[in-house]
Amino acid sequence: MEYKHREIEQNWQHFWEQNQTYRVEIDHSRPKYYVLDMFPYPSGAGLHVGHPLGYIASDIISRYKRLKGFNVLHPMGFDSFGLPAEQYAIQTGQHPAITTQENIKTFVGQLKNMGFSYDWSREVRTSDPNYYKWTQWIFRQLFEHYYDKTADKALPIAHLIAQFNEGGSGAVNAACDDDTPVFDAQTWRTMGEFEQQKMLLKYRFTFPEESHVNWCAGLGTVLSNDEVKDGVSERGGFAVERKLMKQWAMRITAYADRLISGLDTVDWPEPLKEQQRNWIGRSVGASVRFSLSNASTPPLGVGGLEVFTTRVDTIYGVSFMVLAPEHDLVQALTTPQQKDEVAAYQTWAANRSEVDRMAERKVSGAFTGSYCVNPLNDQPVPIYIADYVLAGYGTGAVMGVPSGDQRDWNFAKHFGLPIVSILDAQKGIDQQADATKEGRYINSGIINGLTYKEATDRLIKWLEANNVGKGKVQYRLRNAVFSRQRYWGEPVPVYFKDYGNGQPMPCLIDEAELPLELPKIDKYLPTQTGEPPLGRAQNWKYHQQYDYELSTMPGWAGSSWYWYRYMDPQNSEVFADKTAIDYWQRVDFYIGGSEHATGHLLYSRFWNKFLKDLGLVPHEEYAAKLINQGMIQGRSNFVYRVKNQTPADADANDAPAGGGGTFVSFGLKDQYETTKLHVDVNIVENDFLDLDAFKKWRADFADATFILEDGKYLCGVEVEKMSKSKFNVVNPDTIVERYGADTLRLYEMFLGPLTDAKPWNMNGISGTYNFLRKIWRLFFDDQTDQPKWDNAQPTAQELKVLHRTIKRIEEDIERYSFNTVVSTLMIAANELTELKCHKKAILEPLVVLLSPYAPHIAEELWAKLGNKSGSISAATFPVFDPQYLVENTFEYPVQINGKVRVSLVFAADAPPADIERAVLENETVIKWMEGKQPKKVIVVPRRIVNVVL
């Protein structure tokens, strides 16, 4: 009987579906284990061979844990809101829901075709109203809570209001907008409802805010920082500009410290943690206010200029102040004489694209004509604007210390400003800045003679005592923009109440009114007046009266809590029932790409911490263990078409010429002038081109002729991104068809360590296929259909093979070394074939060991051996018994001066002294010792002997 992969796999996939084999329920009699794949976006292109890498690994873990007695939650679903479906809708008029539905169908089909053990009854889709109802519900909670720094957690807005009534803003220590004013209880109580609501927005976790955002005209929406790469949109590569817009924002910065400290409690890859730390960018320093009052400045109602610095110790070296061109105070600070120059610079800076800014870093700027005062020495400091200062970081203002900072130094040189040395250890500051913290301060008033640490402490005390500054921690992390001017996303459950003052106030729609469903619209484009597409919806008003929010939520909203929905996917009362959350707790094993480091994995940790503060979920961190699977790159193949070929040339080279062009094999191509063309990797095997398939591949190659080497056409190879245009995309379905899902699963794991990036390479897939055939032949004679197994007692040697295999596989899976497990299985198959072992007592546990990797063939053989169909996932992982591996002897490699010269067998428990004596009497050893006396003999029991001369 032959191994017929197609038949076997289809039968079992059908069986699993019919019998709901992988459905799980809460079961308190067994420990739980939660294995999660990162939420895929169902793109129209379907899965290519790179996508399943992580899914195969997580499926192996799931199946392994089941065999180990765990109740395994292993779900799959779709992050189904998103730009591509909407772009397609704009082009075709087709509702994105329909496209999305079709794409999901393709994905599910492909995933089932690979034999993954998902509990499909738990599938969720973020674009389903029954799902986004709860995304909106969480949004409501965010709106109704604020971050209380004293309690160090999120608290209800009602608590904040109570505090305001008691003691005004001074009574609370909370995360809020930078421009939040100070007020007392009396003031709060006398405010009108509108004023109070406006104040509360400065504290809520989500709030509309006028801010500079990344506007992407090409996509017609704003983007968050993590969606912008190199100044263009990550999706589509469209230009991105800074634009002042009113947007919903999420106060993720309130959790900045906890997002950093939580990283120490999870088992995640260190590079990923480091990326998050850098993205959050915590810096410790001080804020200092430079007053404007007594200098030669225009009359102002401004108290001063606030700067953040990490080097407050350099404050006596300040010789200028620089504001971002967009800074609020620029207008007020500009003197009439400087007005034109400043305005010109602002215009120039605003029109400079992000790409330009990054490309050329020339010193530029303009003087405002005004001065501020250094609080430490009362010296006037000229105020400039320059685009090297970013409006979005700190206060958008920088104190210029040219002796200690290279950018400041460049600026000072360019504008002829003084460069003052502040530390006796600074060297060569007429050549460049020296950022040293060594030595003692000079030219520095109250800190002269002090060291770095002493000076910093002293200055912060002084600033605080004089009420002109304080120690401060600053983050690079910005509050996250939460609005998208698009249709295909969750509607924001907010309407705008009109207080009759022309300033609409956002209010939440009632919880009972959720979900707020997406209305139908005629076209998926902005309105005439530039409103988002939702502005097209007819009669779409809250209680027929108030306007709804017209932007929708960003892609990361639905994916920031989805792992809880899998615990209880159908629940219409809560996002997940407490009993389900109490049982499943959190994700034990999470796998996905490292590209989610600063997007999904940061936002979802933020929402999780928020839900934790509300007492809704049990863990501060939701994913205990996380692995990044390496990216599978494309491996392109090339053919070489001979250029400018004339008949004479063709004759000269004795090569046939034809209308389809002449293609020369890789090894001979340097003898010709050629054009390199991508060729579909699916018609190439082991880099040899299938000539007939090539002629059929494209009509214009039908008459192609070839110049072969050794009768074969060898293709060129390059590693590139996997993409259609490079003809290097391999669809897993093709491989499943030809070799089977089990072979594909084994092969993807066999390719190398899971976390390494590697090019997809079909060379060698036949090795894993042959391995499965070899396994099959342990059970069946491929000629006669006869089963081969028997019930004989296994020999010691056979048991040794089995138990060594059990031990290695268990150890390797536990350390996520998936590739070496495949080798171990291959070695076992080779050895048992060698031993002609067809004993059920050995083969049955072997099939269980194989089942996480190759579940279909394992099910088939398991059932053939007489077990109940489909029960292999309920089987028990074989228990390793060390007694079978006990050896009575050990073959010692014997080294002379570190080089192995001979191997000698000794009893496993032979005393080192005996071994030493025997080794020194050995002929070969004596020969190599060349008559010298050994200085030392090292005997490491059960390892090695080394004779040192």
Place this chain on the structure above:
RNA sequence: GCGGGCAUGGCGAAACUGGUAGACGUGCUAGACUUAGGAUCUAGUGCCGCAAGGCGUGGGGGUUCGAUUCCCUCUGCCCGUACCA
């Protein structure tokens, strides 16, 4: 610039706490069998050398009886980030 990672045969790789480097697979060479196959089996295959032997884990140095593994240094490649005050 900064942060992180990686470097082993023709190729993918293994060697987990320092102990016979190259397991396993592929490719290649030679052979066997045959209802010529994308099959199976046997032998060989790191490099140099007829051999004895020597040399070998990106380069250089160090620690050690012994280093792919630990330390220092240099080089190359990959990923992330970028005027963050």
